Amino acid sequence: MYALIKTGGKQFKVAAGEKIKVEQIAADVGQEIVIDQVLAVGNGADLTIGTPLVAGATVKATVVSHGKHDKVRIFKMRRRKHYQRHGGHRQTYTELEIGAIGV
Template sequence: MYAVVKTGGKQYKVAVGEKIKVEQIAADVGQEVVIDQVLAVGNGADLTVGAPLVSGASVKATVVAHGRHDKVRIFKMRRRKHYQKHGGHRQNFTELSITGITA
């Protein structure tokens, strides 16, 4: 069984036992989180698609860790104009372990 969930403005296809990295969630490590924005639920050949959400469906996950992604380097330059600009960004994330899917 798998589900397509929406969290942090992105969509993820998840199954029980998987680990995913999502946008940072305000929860402690070890705490259970319920994601109720489920867009689709599939089980083998069966697929239930919501309009836009599947009613009564939810995904339970446990917070494994918090962290930061690798740095994204930003370099802007205009040739022959004596313009160079350096920057960087590290996005925070929360790692979730999917424990259950209810349809």
């Protein structure tokens, strides 16, 4: 069984037992959260698509850890104008372990 969920402005295809990294969620490590924005639920050849969400479907997940992704380097330059700017960004994430998918 798998589900399409929406969290942090992104969509993820998840199944029980998988680990995914999503945008930071305000929850403690070890805490169980319930994601109720389920766009579709599939089981083999069966597929239930929501309009826009599947009514009554939930995905339970446990927070494994919080962290930061690798640094993205930003370099701006205008040739012949003596202009250079350096910057960087590290996006924070929350790692979730998917538990039960309820319909």
